[in-house]
Amino acid sequence: MLAWSDSFATKIEMVDLQHQKLFELLGRLSDNFNQSDPSETLVNDTLQELLAYADKHFVDEELLMLHAKLDARHINIHRMEHKSFIYDAQSMYEHLCTTDDLIVVSEKLVRFITSWLTFHILGIDHSMAAQMTAIKQGATPEQAYEARRTLKYNADVTHLMLDSILDLWHMSLDRCHKLEEKLAVLEGRRQQE
């Protein structure tokens, strides 16, 4: 289970409180697979609550970036990450429900959301916070954006980010292989017709 620690703190109160709430909702989703027989309604309701909260949080974060006048290049990439999370989590859930049992569905979803949140918060959210601080201290949005490359990460944070991106990569490889298998079956059927 993903536990909150100082490593995740952006030092922006609203953002940190909302991230902690997301961790709490993720914990509730993971509670489902600790049960021997989770109900479909419970898994679905918990996931939808988490996605609705994530959506609201993303809007708040995007407004914060606009008010702070962050460089448009950062805002665009950040917004794309937000959009792809909602889309990926929802489509992954719908796809998994057709192939796996509910416990496996919950486990895979929790794994995906854990890795995504870890990588996103430690990566682009921390970069957002650093750029906001730099602008407050007098940097232009462009200077703050360019300076993001000099952000220093400690070894623990680097390991967490590497583990999470590798996990996301493995999960998408797995999904690609499954799609290839399905395509091969469909292609075989088409040739027989």
Ligand SMILES: [Fe+2]
């Ligand atoms: Fe974000």
